[in-house]
Amino acid sequence: xxxxxxxxxxxxxxxxxxxxxxxxxxxxxxxxxxxxxxxxxxxxxxxxxxxxxxxxxxxxxxxxxxxxxxxxxxxxxxxxxxxxxxxxxxxxxxxxxxxxxxxxxxxxxxxxxxxxxxxxxxxxxxxxxxxxxxxxxxxxxxxxxxxxxxxxxxxxxxxxxxxxxxxxxxxxxxxxxxxxxxxxxxxxxxxxxxxxxxxxxxxxxxxxxxxxxxxxxxxxxxxxxxxxxxxxxxxxxxxxxxxxxxxxxxxxxxxxxxxxxxxxxxxxxxxxxxxxxxxxxxxxxxxxxxxxxxxxxxxxxxxxxxxxxxxxxxxxxxxxxxxxxxxxxxxxxxxxxxx
Amino acid sequence: xxxxxxxxxxxxxxxxxxxxxxxxxxxxxxxxxxxxxxxxxxxxxxxxxxxxxxxxxxxxxxxxxxxxxxxxxxxxxxxxxxxxxxxxxxxxxxxxxxxxxxxxxxxxxxxxxxxxxxxxxxxxxxxxxxxxxxxxxxxxxxxxxxxxxxxxxxxxxxxxxxxxxxxxxxxxxxxxxxxxxxxxxxxxxxxxxxxxxxxxxxxxxxxxxxxxxxxxxxxxxxxxxxxxxxxxxxxxxxxxxxxxxxxxxxxxxxxxxxxxxxxxxxxxxxxxxxxxxxxxxxxxxxxxx
Numbered sequence: 001x002x003x004x005x006x007x008x009x010x011x012x013x014x015x016x017x018x019x020x021x022x023x024x025x026x027x028x029x030x031x032x033x034x035x036x037x038x039x040x041x042x043x044x045x046x047x048x049x050x051x052x053x054x055x056x057x058x059x060x061x062x063x064x065x066x067x068x069x070x071x072x073x074x075x076x077x078x079x080x081x082x083x084x085x086x087x088x089x090x091x092x093x094x095x096x097x098x099x100x101x102x103x104x105x106x107x108x109x110x111x112x113x114x115x116x117x118x119x120x121x122x123x124x125x126x127x128x129x130x131x132x133x134x135x136x137x138x139x140x141x142x143x144x145x146x147x148x149x150x151x152x153x154x155x156x157x158x159x160x161x162x163x164x165x166x167x168x169x170x171x172x173x174x175x176x177x178x179x180x181x182x183x184x185x186x187x188x189x190x191x192x193x194x195x196x197x198x199x200x201x202x203x204x205x206x207x208x209x210x211x212x213x214x215x216x217x218x219x220x221x222x223x224x225x226x227x228x229x230x231x232x233x234x235x236x237x238x239x240x241x242x243x244x245x246x247x248x249x250x251x252x253x254x255x256x257x258x259x260x261x262x263x264x265x266x267x268x269x270x271x272x273x274x275x276x277x278x279x280x281x282x283x284x285x286x287x288x289x290x291x292x293x294x295x296x297x298x299x300x301x302x303x304x305x306x307x308x309x310x311x312x313x314x315x316x317x318x319x320x321x322x323x324x325x326x327x328x329x330x331x332x333x334x335x336x337x338x339x
Numbered sequence: 340x341x342x343x344x345x346x347x348x349x350x351x352x353x354x355x356x357x358x359x360x361x362x363x364x365x366x367x368x369x370x371x372x373x374x375x376x377x378x379x380x381x382x383x384x385x386x387x388x389x390x391x392x393x394x395x396x397x398x399x400x401x402x403x404x405x406x407x408x409x410x411x412x413x414x415x416x417x418x419x420x421x422x423x424x425x426x427x428x429x430x431x432x433x434x435x436x437x438x439x440x441x442x443x444x445x446x447x448x449x450x451x452x453x454x455x456x457x458x459x460x461x462x463x464x465x466x467x468x469x470x471x472x473x474x475x476x477x478x479x480x481x482x483x484x485x486x487x488x489x490x491x492x493x494x495x496x497x498x499x500x501x502x503x504x505x506x507x508x509x510x511x512x513x514x515x516x517x518x519x520x521x522x523x524x525x526x527x528x529x530x531x532x533x534x535x536x537x538x539x540x541x542x543x544x545x546x547x548x549x550x551x552x553x554x555x556x557x558x559x560x561x562x563x564x565x566x567x568x569x570x571x572x573x574x575x576x577x578x579x580x581x582x583x584x585x586x587x588x589x590x591x592x593x594x595x596x597x598x599x600x601x602x603x604x605x606x607x608x609x610x611x612x613x614x615x616x617x618x619x620x621x622x623x624x625x626x627x628x
Binding site for chain 1: 358376454466560595
């Protein structure tokens with residue numbers, strides 16, 4: 001529980017919260033005094049958070065509002081303010097209301113991309129969680145060489161993701177990559193890992209799972225280690241078998257860790273830019289394009305750059321994630337989880 | 340002391356310590372396969388970097404081991420300037436990010452003040468922001484400030500990622516430091532700032548180190564903003580630079596593998612060194628939320 005700032009209780013017992021503003025000379029004495037007191041009580045807490053509040057307001061808040069505004073216009077590369085040589089050309093884009101949203105939601109492109117993004121997120125998170133849980137359970141036992149295994153298994157997390165993605169691209173290379181050379185050595189046909197829509201989808205999921213398992217494993221291992229060993233002993237004395245111990249001790253014990261990592265990794269995977277961008281650029285065609293990479297493509301890879309549509313997709317992604325997080329939290333709360 | 344249960348197990352022996360040899364072999368086999376999958380792509384890049392570039396795609400593990408990829412990379416490509424750019428951006432992001440977030444982490448950990456709940460939610464929600472919402476407005480703003488293609492622009496941009504994250508992590512660490520220490524500071528007549536600066540901050544050093552390391556790695560590996568904002572061979576960061584080696588016309592796997600090794604080795608070493616703290620940090624910062 002947070003320590004109250006010294007005279008918090010006084011402020012609470014005092015008059016109802018004063019109207020906003022410092023009431024310079026115009027207000028009655030009472031609210032002015034309360035606001036002064038609130039200021040004197042909390043000034044150092046506010047001073048401590050001030051730098052971050054300023055940073056968030058200036059470099060996140062302002063761009064966010066501007067992004068939302070752009071999504072309500074028809075801004076693109078041709079009509080935004082720009083300077084060519086010494087000439088400054090003013091912006092000529094117009095406010096178009098919710099047209100972009102209507103267009104995105106009624107068109108096939110957004111819904112199709114959203115469908116694949118959901119499939120991608122769900123399969124990546126599910127597989128990653130399953131593998132992470134299995135490995136964490138094994139590593140939580142007494143087993144020779146445990147720390148060596150642990151170190152090796154963590155390696156994919158330690159290497160910067162863009163490097164690993166290039167390593168995978170190297171292995172996936174259709175003509176001369178390692179995987180296809182092994183297949184041809186075994187007398188099998190080459191697989192177009194990144195050039196066939198279906199195979200490419202599986203290939204990007206595999207890479208993302210490879211990248212994500214170490215984090216999941218480490219987080220769950222931390223959770224497992226916080227479960228008291230006596231619980232297992234007691235259960236075993238009572239004759240619980242391995243599955244029952246897992247089901248009734250391990251799973252509830254991992255609850256708080258897993259709800260957090262599942263939420264985090266869902267958000268991260270939904271927005272996982274580097275894997276798709278560096279591995280396939282969304283190709284072949286648009287087969288592996290997720291919402292984030294497609295939005296990026298609208299503003300930086302097509303001509304003319306379509307800033308409005310890109311921002312629209314960005315805002316829609318944000319709304320989807322926020323709805324998801326709120327829904328997730330509500331489900332947890334219904335199940336009695338305090339979060 | 341030993342009760343004779345049907346399995347004749349001493350009561351206080353570790354319960355999960357006993358397995359049949361077959362089960363042990365199965366566990367080891369699983370771990371070996373998993374470790375091999377985890378290590379192989381990285382190991383393969385390392386081995387490739389030691390082969391002459393023309394043999395980059397052979398399946399032999401070793402072939403005429405040489406360092407020529409490395410010498411070519413350092414002499415004939417702007418790798419060193421990319422490396423320097425990345426280092427500069429990552430270090431500055433980390434310093435500024437940790438510095439301004441530490442106080443916030445402390446405030447939300449210790450005090451109850453109007454706006455705290457809103458602030459916590461903002462910090463959490465900003466971590467959900469997709470690159471896609473912010474990238475265009477930030478791109479335009481940086482363009483109008485003349486900061487595109489400059490390290491400073493990228494540092495400012497990365498603060499949007501680093502600050503909410505660092506503040507959230509730091510709060511977790513401060514939560515683990517007992518409040519009695521603050522109280523003893525007040526009793527000894529320190530101001531809240533003095534308590535924070537002289538007592539709490541030194542105790543939070545491991546937490547600061549982990550947070551710093553984490554934001555360093557994030558900035559070091561960021562792709563989207565770096566690809567969009569930086570152009571021209573000299574200004575790229577590593578994430579952009581590596582893309583130069585692989586394009587739709589083909590790939591120069593030789594220099595790319597050497598570059599990958601040089602990028603990954605320092606990061607991986609520090610990471611493996613810091614990972615124990617990282618686990619505690621993650622659970623303190625994320626789980627307790």
